[in-house]
Amino acid sequence: MTQPAALHWLSTPPAVTNQEMRQLAEQRQTQLTKPPGSLGRLEEFAIRLAALQNTLQPGADRVHIAIFAADHGVAAEGVSAFPQSVTGEMIRNFTRGGAAINVLARALNASLEIINLGTVHDTQALAHVRHCHLGAGTANFVHQPAMTWEQLSQAFQAGFETTEHAQQTGQQLFIGGEMGIGNTASATALACLLLNEQPERLTGRGTGLDEQGIAHKITIIARALSLHRPQTDSPLDALRRVGGFEIAALTGAYIHGAQLGLPLLIDGFISTVAALTAEHITPGCKDWFIFSHQSSELGHALVLKALSADPLIDLQMRLGEGSGAAVTLNLLRMACKLHNEMATFSEAQVSQQSELS
Numbered sequence: 001m002t003q004p005a006a007l008h009w010l011s012t013p014p015a016v017t018n019q020e021m022r023q024l025a026e027q028r029q030t031q032l033t034k035p036p037g038s039l040g041r042l043e044e045f046a047i048r049l050a051a052l053q054n055t056l057q058p059g060a061d062r063v064h065i066a067i068f069a070a071d072h073g074v075a076a077e078g079v080s081a082f083p084q085s086v087t088g089e090m091i092r093n094f095t096r097g098g099a100a101i102n103v104l105a106r107a108l109n110a111s112l113e114i115i116n117l118g119t120v121h122d123t124q125a126l127a128h129v130r131h132c133h134l135g136a137g138t139a140n141f142v143h144q145p146a147m148t149w150e151q152l153s154q155a156f157q158a159g160f161e162t163t164e165h166a167q168q169t170g171q172q173l174f175i176g177g178e179m180g181i182g183n184t185a186s187a188t189a190l191a192c193l194l195l196n197e198q199p200e201r202l203t204g205r206g207t208g209l210d211e212q213g214i215a216h217k218i219t220i221i222a223r224a225l226s227l228h229r230p231q232t233d234s235p236l237d238a239l240r241r242v243g244g245f246e247i248a249a250l251t252g253a254y255i256h257g258a259q260l261g262l263p264l265l266i267d268g269f270i271s272t273v274a275a276l277t278a279e280h281i282t283p284g285c286k287d288w289f290i291f292s293h294q295s296s297e298l299g300h301a302l303v304l305k306a307l308s309a310d311p312l313i314d315l316q317m318r319l320g321e322g323s324g325a326a327v328t329l330n331l332l333r334m335a336c337k338l339h340n341e342m343a344t345f346s347e348a349q350v351s352q353q354s355e356l357s
């Protein structure tokens with residue numbers, strides 16, 4: 001089977017960012033009571049959000065966080081430091097409020113949604129989880145494509161619905177997160193296909209492999225690439241062959257968010273590979289991405305570079321769950337407050353003239 005007609009929406013171009021609003025916001029920054037440029041990158045964050053939100057009063061108060069979870073067939077190859085059962089166990093933890101992202105979402109007063117795209121252990125009995133069961137995890141991509149076209153299409157649909165709902169409920173910003181044991185192997189293989197890279201340059205520790213574990217993970221990814229590389233004919237096909245359900249759903253959420261003109265705060269390595277995939281499938285999506293942090297996963301720096309991204313912070317985090325993005329939210333909120341609430345030189349009757357001019 002080839003690409004299903006249900007994916008026709010992927011060819012809708014991303015929304016256009018408002019350059020006039022960007023100029024107005026830049027102008028306002030020069031009028032605020034501070035030496036020009038003295039708020040450093042905070043100035044750029046507010047200017048960027050003003051252009052994306054099409055307003056001189058940008059904000060990041062109404063934020064929706066969606067965590068996409070799924071299992072990976074490639075976990076059978078011993079590519080993670082943790083057993084596959086942890087994906088389902090962490091979904092239960094999310095529903096009980098005990099994971100890092102629960103704590104952050106509460107502290108930030110952000111809404112949090114958990115979507116299970118397909119795990120080995122059934123979580124149907126859990127309340128507060130959106131179930132989109134596409135299978136008991138993906139197939140092992142060392143031997144065959146991870147997904148069928150139908151599964152890929154359904155994962156995209158789950159992502160599409162998530163950003164559609166975020167937009168309809170008036171969110172100012174969207175954070176996508178992921179959880180899935182084995183998904184750094186999947187994201188690494190996908191980045192290798194999209195960027196024509198070798199796995200040695202991108203493969204990292206994930207949840208905590210040692211050097212021997214990393215060497216084995218590289219061998220597994222290299223084997224998968226030798227199977228899929230000659231047959232892969234598009235970024236969408238690359239995602240179907242070596243991606244995961246949650247990576248596909250995130251990619252769909254990003255593409256539709258960009259089409260809607262919803263600013264998207266991108267988390268760590270796996271989320272950035274989904275963002276890269278979105279940009280390869282629907283060029284121009286990256287105008288809507290704000291890269292939150294640089295993860296300590298080896299491949300993240302290279303994938304960020306491929307997107308010409310300069311993330312807000314580097315705290316050497318490597319958790320996933322949207323946690324790095326959530327941690328940067330207060331920076332964006334402060335940037336917006338400063339932009340919106342500081343007095344201008346004329347309002348405060350402060351001399352704007354520099355001695356040098």
Ligand SMILES: O=C(O)c1ccc[n+]([C@@H]2O[C@H](COP(=O)([O-])O)[C@@H](O)[C@H]2O)c1
Nearest residue numbers: 080180182183184206207268269295320
């Ligand atoms: O976001 C990151 O940069 C990141 C880096 C390494 C690991 N993770 C998380 O760890 C899990 C994948 O690690 P692994 O070793 O099982 O492939 C998955 O649940 C991710 O959310 C996340």
Ligand SMILES: Cc1cc2nc[nH]c2cc1C
Nearest residue numbers: 082086179207319320321
């Ligand atoms: C415990 C645990 C929590 C996580 N959250 C995201 N990925 C994870 C991986 C593990 C192993």
